[in-house]
Amino acid sequence: SPKAMERIPGSLGWPIVGESFSFISEFSSPAGIFSFMYKRQQKYGKVFKSYVLGRYTIFMTGREASKILLTGKDGLVSLNLFYTGKQVLGPTSLLQQTGEAHKRLRRLIADPLSVDGLKKYFPFINNLAIEVLDQWSGRKVLVLEEASTFTLKVIGNMIMSLEPAGEEQEKFRANFKIISSCFASLPFKIPGTAFYRGIKARDRMYAMLDSTIAHRRKGETFKQDFLESLLKKHSKETSEGEDDDKLTDAQLKDNILSLLVAGHDTTTAALTWLIKFLEENPVALEHLREEHLTIQRNREKGSSLTWSEVNNMPYTNKVINETLRRATILPWFSRKAAQDFDIDGYKIQNGWSVNLDVVSIHHDPEFFPNPQKFDPSRFSDPIKPFSFLGFGSGPRMCPGINLAKLEVSVFIHHLMCRYKWKPLEKDDSVQPTLVRMPKNKYPITVERL
Ligand code: HEM
Secondary structure: OOOOOOOOOOOEEEEEEEHHHHHHHHHHOOOOHHHHHHHHHHHHHEEEEEOOOOOEEEEOOOOHHHHHHHHOOOHHHEEOOHHHHHHHHHOOOOOOOOOHHHHHHHHHHHHOHHHHHHHHHHHHHHHHHHHHOOOOOOEEEEEHHHHHHHHHHHHHHHOOOOOOOOOOHHHHHHHHHHHHHOOOOOOOOOOOHHEEEEEHHHHHHHHHHHHHHHHHHOOOOOOOOOOHHHHHHHHOOOOOOOOOOOEHHHHHHHHHHHHHHHHHHHHHHHHHHHHHHHHHHHHHHHHHHHHHHHHHHOOOOOOOHHHHHHHHHHHHHHHHHHHHHHHHOOOOEEEEOOOOOEEOOOEOOOOOOEEEEHHHHHHHOOOOOOOOOOOOOHHOOOOOOOOOOOOOOOHHOOHHHHHHHHHHHHOOOOHHHEEEEEEEEOOOOOOOOOHHHOOOOOEEEEEEE
16 A cells, blocks of 8 residues: 555655556657656665556666566565456466476476477478568568567467468467457456457467367377477376376466467567667678678578577677667566565565566666667676566576577578668657557568678
């Protein structure tokens, strides 16, 4: 309650809406929530309170806060999803688990998402990137839409061997789009609302998964995908039984959906921002192109990108990191205090909503001099722990990091070797969604090199 937060500096804004309007409008401005945070940090310091999006909340920033919140020792904090997210993703989602249950789920998904585990998807990703880019020549392209199609096809194939085209893919895509857009909706589960449509689309997606699981169990189809590896090693058909270390079908579905949701928009946004930043920074673009043309030149004529080449792209890696720093796709990490604790001299109470302001951490001139500049070479030197959080840190660090980097690196390789592009408009606004994306979807015209 506001009373309990009396000793924390900051303003709770207007009755009912609090500071939500300025938060939302600054969120979609080119500077993003940085300006919202910066003004208040100047006035109140690194820890301040606010009332935004229906929540009394504490914002905090800095490496110290990041270490405390993200290491989350002894169950200090848990993830703090919005009501809509909790309802759609289901109670057994990795995103809603804490402590041992969370650790167990992380262990189960670690293997198939490791660099070695991903090797078998490389040919699919490589062919798909070539196929998507084949359509770009001489066209007007909305990069965000193309990136979204590419990343959804990759994750659909990786999780359940979905073919890149056809009726199943269309159903999957349609349902997924409805699910994604319901997270930021109002929490009214009545027919006609985005939230209601999201729940229905989630049910259809689960029915698709049920039918795939049933086919696999009957031995009618055999695939080597993420679903198969969980079914074979870690699943049980009923919720009863002795082996509590195995996942029920409900747990399996909740977690497959969680991976889809957590992995799709983020990778789409990363790819789109990266292409945009490159065009705006010709020095970085030339350096990156040189890395990829050299890889191509050193390869036998007529052969395609190889697995070992994709794992040896040092400058590309720096470009990805710098993109994630400058764009800060997830601008704040939301947590709920699970115990009382102290931060920066303030007492945080069990149950409070606490948000780590990552944008300010990523633009701290002490660790990133001239922070507005897009400069991948800053990642040539070791980065101080907890100052770069593109994929988070600690026990909740992104488990999809290898997949995301693989998708982006393969796509960028083919883009660099074949095309140049020009933006069709100059607009730096950002969509008012949880994952930061260019509002105009970044329209470009493309030409062959
Ligand atoms: C460039 C693309 C990506 C970015 C920038 C990104 C970023 C992040 C960040 C910052 C977190 C931590 C959030 C926090 O601590 O609150 C996170 C968590 C997570 N990410 Fe990613 N991610 C990306 C791609 C993926 C992919 C491809 C997958 C799935 C295959 C994925 C699945 C997840 C999951 C399940 C979590 C929650 C982990 C947990 O709570 O234990 N992400 N991601």
